[in-house]
Amino acid sequence: xxxxxxxxxxxxxxxxxxxxxxxxxxxxxxxxxxxxxxxxxxxxxxxxxxxxxxxxxxxxxxxxxxxxxxxxxxxxxxxxxxxxxxxxxxxxxxxxxxxxxxxxxxxxxxxxxx
Numbered sequence: 001x002x003x004x005x006x007x008x009x010x011x012x013x014x015x016x017x018x019x020x021x022x023x024x025x026x027x028x029x030x031x032x033x034x035x036x037x038x039x040x041x042x043x044x045x046x047x048x049x050x051x052x053x054x055x056x057x058x059x060x061x062x063x064x065x066x067x068x069x070x071x072x073x074x075x076x077x078x079x080x081x082x083x084x085x086x087x088x089x090x091x092x093x094x095x096x097x098x099x100x101x102x103x104x105x106x107x108x109x110x111x112x113x114x
Contacts, residue, residue, distance in 0.1 A: 011036075015050070018043065023053035073099045080106045 014036045021028045029043040047054045059067045070092040078088055080103065091099070 014038065014043075015046075018047055018050070018052055022047075023055050025055045026057050029054075070094075070096055070099055073103060077103050077106065 014032065017032055018024065021032065024047050026040065029040045032043050033040040044054060061067055074088050074092045077099070078085060
């Protein structure tokens with residue numbers, strides 16, 4: 001059985017550069033990785049271990065909108081219609097597109113009622 005490869009230690013210059021660049025984000029981690037011949041994920045992992053502030057990249061959908069669960073969308077619908085929480089249990093089984101269309105239509109309905 002071959003010996004496990006020895007992981008290289010982080011050099012003090014890299015650690016100092018990480019602290020100086022704080023708060024880190026993905027772009028800064030990639031720049032530091034290029035500069036110090038390391039992998040961006042290892043830079044991010046070291047920053048988290050050393051408690052150096054790191055700003056996670058916000059998750060977005062393919063169309064650029066933020067990721068939201070269907071349960072959260074149903075909650076927004078309930079809030080917009082001012083009904084009790086849980087009044088629309090089971091609605092989260094509808095398609096995401098249908099829920100978003102319903103949520104988008106609610107302000108138009110309220111404007112017509114006034």
